[in-house]
Amino acid sequence: MTDPDLTDPHPIEPRLVADDLVLGYEKDRPIVDGISFDVPTGAVTVLVGANACGKSTFLRGLARLLAPQRGSVILDGRSIHERPTREVATLLGLLPQSPSAPEGITVADLVARGRHPHQRWYRQWSDRDEEVVEHALARTGVAELAERRVDDLSGGQRQRVWIAVALAQETDLILLDEPTTYLDLAHQVEVLDIIRDLNRTDGRTVVAVLHDLHLACRYADHLVAMKAGRIVAQGEPSTVMTAALVQDVFGLNAQIITDPLTGTPIVLPVPSDDGGDGSDPCDNGSRALAGSDRPGP
Amino acid sequence: MAPPILRRHRGATVLRVPGVRWSFRFQLRPVLVTVLAGAAAFAVLVWSLSGGRPDIAPWEVVRLLAGGGDPALRPVLFKFRLARGLGALYAGAALGVAGVLFQRITRNPLATPDLIGVTAGATAATAGAAIVGGVTGVALQGASLGGGLTLALVVYVLARRSGVLSSYRLVLVGVGLTYLFTSITAYLVSQATLNQAQRTVTYLVGSLGAVGWFEADLVRDVLLVTTPVAMLLCRGLRAVELGDDAATALGTRTEAVRLGVLACGSILAAAAAAAFGPVAFVALLAASIGRGLAGDRCVGLLPAAAVGALLVVAADLAARELPPHELPVGVVTAVLGAPFLIALLVRAGRTGELG
Numbered sequence: 001m002t003d004p005d006l007t008d009p010h011p012i013e014p015r016l017v018a019d020d021l022v023l024g025y026e027k028d029r030p031i032v033d034g035i036s037f038d039v040p041t042g043a044v045t046v047l048v049g050a051n052a053c054g055k056s057t058f059l060r061g062l063a064r065l066l067a068p069q070r071g072s073v074i075l076d077g078r079s080i081h082e083r084p085t086r087e088v089a090t091l092l093g094l095l096p097q098s099p100s101a102p103e104g105i106t107v108a109d110l111v112a113r114g115r116h117p118h119q120r121w122y123r124q125w126s127d128r129d130e131e132v133v134e135h136a137l138a139r140t141g142v143a144e145l146a147e148r149r150v151d152d153l154s155g156g157q158r159q160r161v162w163i164a165v166a167l168a169q170e171t172d173l174i175l176l177d178e179p180t181t182y183l184d185l186a187h188q189v190e191v192l193d194i195i196r197d198l199n200r201t202d203g204r205t206v207v208a209v210l211h212d213l214h215l216a217c218r219y220a221d222h223l224v225a226m227k228a229g230r231i232v233a234q235g236e237p238s239t240v241m242t243a244a245l246v247q248d249v250f251g252l253n254a255q256i257i258t259d260p261l262t263g264t265p266i267v268l269p270v271p272s273d274d275g276g277d278g279s280d281p282c283d284n285g286s287r288a289l290a291g292s293d294r295p296g297p
Numbered sequence: 298m299a300p301p302i303l304r305r306h307r308g309a310t311v312l313r314v315p316g317v318r319w320s321f322r323f324q325l326r327p328v329l330v331t332v333l334a335g336a337a338a339f340a341v342l343v344w345s346l347s348g349g350r351p352d353i354a355p356w357e358v359v360r361l362l363a364g365g366g367d368p369a370l371r372p373v374l375f376k377f378r379l380a381r382g383l384g385a386l387y388a389g390a391a392l393g394v395a396g397v398l399f400q401r402i403t404r405n406p407l408a409t410p411d412l413i414g415v416t417a418g419a420t421a422a423t424a425g426a427a428i429v430g431g432v433t434g435v436a437l438q439g440a441s442l443g444g445g446l447t448l449a450l451v452v453y454v455l456a457r458r459s460g461v462l463s464s465y466r467l468v469l470v471g472v473g474l475t476y477l478f479t480s481i482t483a484y485l486v487s488q489a490t491l492n493q494a495q496r497t498v499t500y501l502v503g504s505l506g507a508v509g510w511f512e513a514d515l516v517r518d519v520l521l522v523t524t525p526v527a528m529l530l531c532r533g534l535r536a537v538e539l540g541d542d543a544a545t546a547l548g549t550r551t552e553a554v555r556l557g558v559l560a561c562g563s564i565l566a567a568a569a570a571a572a573f574g575p576v577a578f579v580a581l582l583a584a585s586i587g588r589g590l591a592g593d594r595c596v597g598l599l600p601a602a603a604v605g606a607l608l609v610v611a612a613d614l615a616a617r618e619l620p621p622h623e624l625p626v627g628v629v630t631a632v633l634g635a636p637f638l639i640a641l642l643v644r645a646g647r648t649g650e651l652g
Contacts, residue, residue, distance in 0.1 A: 065545050089548025096542035102404075102535075104593020108307035112322065116536050117548040121529055125311045125322040147308045165539075169547065 014038035015205065016062060016092070016173055020071035023054075023061040030069065031057040033229035039173070044199045044206045046220035048213060050250050054229040055209050056097060056177050062207065063094040063175050089117035093171035095162055097178050101150040107161050108146040111136055114168030136167035140194055156187030163194055174198065176208040180215070188212065192219045217241055217264040225249050241265040309594075327591035327600045334590070334603035338610050342386060345614040346378050381505050384513035385613040385626070386606045388505075388573050389583065391520050391565040393605025394598050396584030398527055398562035401534055401596055402555055403464035406641055409580040410449075410566030413471025417478040418448025419570035424482045424497050428489040438515065438571040445567025448474060453559060461541065462555055503576035503627020505613050512572035519568040524598065527561040531596045534558055576609060576627045578634020583608055585641065608633075 016039040023032035031054045039045060039062070047055040060066050062073055064080045073080040080088055093114075101110055114136065115129045137143040140160040145153065150161060159179060166174055176195065180188040196219055198204045210216040216223060217237035224234040227249045233240045238258075246254040246267055253270045299315040312321045343362075347355045353370055360366035361374050396409045410416060422444020426432040432440060452474060456467040482501065486494050499506065533554035536544040544551045566580060583605030584597075591600035612629040 060542065063542075063546055065542055084548075085545070085550060086548035089546065092546075094542065094546035096540060096546065098540065099543045100404075100538070100540045102538040102593070106308060106594060109309065109594055110539075112309075113535055113539060114547070116532070119532075121532055122317075122319045122321075125306070125313075125320040126318070129320075130306060130311075165543075 012041040015041050015076050016207075017074040018058070018062060018071070019074060021058070021061055021068055021073060022070035023057050023066050024069055027069070031229055032061055034071065035229070035231055036071075037224070037231060037234075039205060039207055040222045041205050042199070042203050043221040044196060044208070044219060045222040045224060046216045047207065047209045047224045047226060048211075048216050048249075049226035053226045053249075055226045057229075058226065059094075059175050059177050059207065059209050060096075063092060064088060065094070065096075086117045089169065089171075091171055092173045093166045093169040093175070095166045095174070095176045095179055097181070099162055099165075101158075101161075103151065105150050106147055107142055107150055107153070107164075108133070108137070110150055110161060111142075111146075111164045111168050114165035115170075117169065132170050133168050136164040139167060139197075140164040156183055156190060159183060159187070159191055160194065163191065167198070171204075173205045173207075176206070178209050178211060180210060180212065188215060195219070213241070213246075213267045214259070217266070218259065218262055237264050241267065324592065324595045327595040327597055330587070330591045330600040331603045334587075334600065334607050338386060338389070338603060338607035341607060341610045341614060342382050345385075345610060345617075346374060346382050348614070348618060349378065380510045380513045381508045381613070382610065384508040384516065384573065385505055385609045387513060387516040387520055388569045388576060389579060389605035389607065389609030390602040391516055391523075391569045391605070392576065392579040392609070393583030393587060393601035393603070394520070394524055394527060395562040395565040395569070396580030396582075396605070397587065397596065397598050397601040398534075398558050398565075399580070400584050400588075401538065402558040402562075403467055404538070405464050405468055406585060407581070407638075408464060408468050408471070409584060410562055411575060411577060411580050412475065413468060414452050414474040414478065415445045415449045415563050415566045416570045416575040417475040417482075418451075419445030419567050420501055420575050421478040421482045421485070422447075423500060423571075423574075424485040427497050427500075428485045428493050435511065438512070441571035442567050445570055446563055448478065449559065449563035449567070453556070462552070499625060500574040502625040503574040503630070504625040505573055505616075506623065506625070508573060516568050516572050519564060523561050523565050524602070527558070527598060530554060530557045530561065531598065534596060574625075574627060576612075577631040578638065579605055579609055579612075579630050581641075582630070582634050582637055585637070 018035050018037040021032055021035045022030045024030040033054070035058060047059065049055045057066065061068065064073065064085070067081060075083065075088060075092060111133050112129070115133065118129065134143070137146055140163050142157060142160050142164055145157060150158060153161065163179065166176070179195065180191050183191065192215060195206055195208065199206050220237050222234065223237040223240045225232050225240060225245055232249060233245050241256055243254055243256050246252050246256070253272065255268045255270055256265050257268055258264070259266050302313040302315065304311055306322070309322050310325050312323070314320070343355050343358045346358045347353045351373065353361070353374065357366055357370065358374065361370060399408050399410055399413070400406055419441045423437060423441040426437055426440035452467060452471050453462070455470045456462055458466065486497055486501070489497060533549050536547045536549040537551050537554050539547070541551045569576065584601045587597050587601030587604040590604065591597045608630065609626065612633070613626045616624040616626045616629045
């Protein structure tokens with residue numbers, strides 16, 4: 001956005017915009033420190049950054065889960081906090097980092113709860129509800145598990161069910177907070193393929209926080225690197241992911257090579273003989289904070 | 298107008314009313330449990346109403362309730378026995394609903410109103426009003442209701458941290474305050490005259506002996522107002538159960554839902570305590586048994602209400618009939634409830650679900 005050389009491959013009007021957004025859990029300790037960002041419509045945007053750099057907080061802010069300390073989030077031209085929350089829920093969906101399934105709930109019942117913003121107490125199951133839920137179950141490959149208990153599923157299956165919940169919400173914009181955490185590589189790829197398919201087939205706008213830089217580069221149309229609550233670089237992964245950026249953002253001495261299968265960048269950490277200096281440029285005392293915003297179960 | 302359509306979808310039952318385009322998705326099992334437990338509660342109620350002096354045959358009780366029967370027996374039934382019987386029924390239903398609301402919103406089977414302070418607040422207020430203030434009659438129920446609701450509010454405020462209610466803190470704060478107010482109540486009783494103390498202690502163990510139409514109607518009215526509100530809140534509750542972030546993303550005002558659910562539960566529990574004293578463990582028993590019978594898939598307000606009604610009506614009958622002298626009903630429910638609580642703790646300790 002700041003770099004005129006970066007031609008936007010999706011020259012569509014942005015629908016979700018952060019304007020000078022400051023977010024935090026305490027006064028004078030911003031986690032997100034004045035970000036202005038247009039979410040590219042119809043693209044897959046991936047946020048990366050070191051632990052506690054504010055990427056999840058930024059995503060939660062975009063999803064109106066946090067009230068801004070300053071600035072605003074704008075959805076279709078209007079401040080997201082001034083719009084009725086249920087109306088927003090029909091436009092913007094979120095898969096949180098650690099959603100909790102009620103004990104004993106079945107897959108079908110859980111996915112059906114994704115229809116919440118479209119339902120009323122007297123209209124609990126329209127034809128459209130059923131159609132969308134069935135589609136979400138099929139799309140994420142969990143239709144055959146529909147009557148199983150979510151407690152009994154594997155981690156990969158469970159994550160696909162949660163994506164189905166977000167799909168059942170039937171929104172054009174979907175935000176995902178670390179959708180691949182705790183999954184093995186095969187299941188990470190499986191989940192990311194589903195996510196990409198939502199974009200490629202339906203044209204949905206996707207924003208995801210990912211930890212794995214290799215997969216982030218593979219699946220992102222637009223890569224956003226964050227450090228200490230600010231965006232330090234954004235654009236196509238091949239342009240953004242440089243050795244200098246990895247050094248700056250992660251404090252990691254790395255070499256960038258090209259993925260022979262996809263042509264996207266791969267970050268190779270350079271082995272250190274002396275064990276490295278162990279410094280973490282992003283960890284300026286905010287780790288404790290990040291820990292305290294998620295109370296234990 | 299087309300007739301309603303009933304069909305299955307993925308293990309749930311869907312009811313459609315085409316004319317007005319209303320549709321409902323629910324489980325059949327909880328409906329069945331509600332009907333069966335409700336019928337059982339009614340049967341035990343009739344049995345309970347038939348006993349005493351004079352004995353009225355059960356079928357005669359049914360005839361009298363339906364408006365027929367021997368006119369000479371009407372005053373016996375309607376003036377005295379029925380108020381107590383229906384009072385037991387309503388109290389059980391109210392505690393069952395309150396128990397489910399608390400358990401679901403906190404995701405903790407132990408977080409029932411009698412264990413997290415609502416009941417202790419109501420009893421302490423009653424003891425205080427009766428012993429210190431010399432209050433009697435309706436004002437005493439008012440004090441009790443006020444005490445229960447005040448303590449619920451205090452627990453709620455103390456259990457919140459940075460705008461978020463933690464279920465863990467709710468239980469800890471609730472248990473702490475329960476101890477505090479139980480001690481206050483015990484102190485008040487120790488300072489009372491013998492006469493006051495005896496009356497208060499009878500209330501404190503949960504007694505239906507003094508229940509009249511006023512108490513029964515109070516709980517009934519609270520039930521009639523609160524239960525529909527709670528059922529409407531269940532939609533939001535189902536979203537909040539997915540975690541606050543997911544619920545907000547689904548367009549739910551999570552804190553409003555939580556406050557509403559806790560308020561409904563507290564009002565029901567406080568009303569029951571105001572009318573009959575702390576009938577121990579009924580909320581916990583009714584909600585847990587209701588869930589066991591109706592399954593995990595529903596919120597289960599009505600099954601718990603029916604099971605609660607059955608429990609208290611049966612406990613009242615047992616309290617009157619079993620021992621040589623009449624027992625307060627709270628003693629019977631405590632004898633049933635305490636082992637159940639221990640079993641629950643042992644099981645929860647194994648699965649670690651109380652964390």
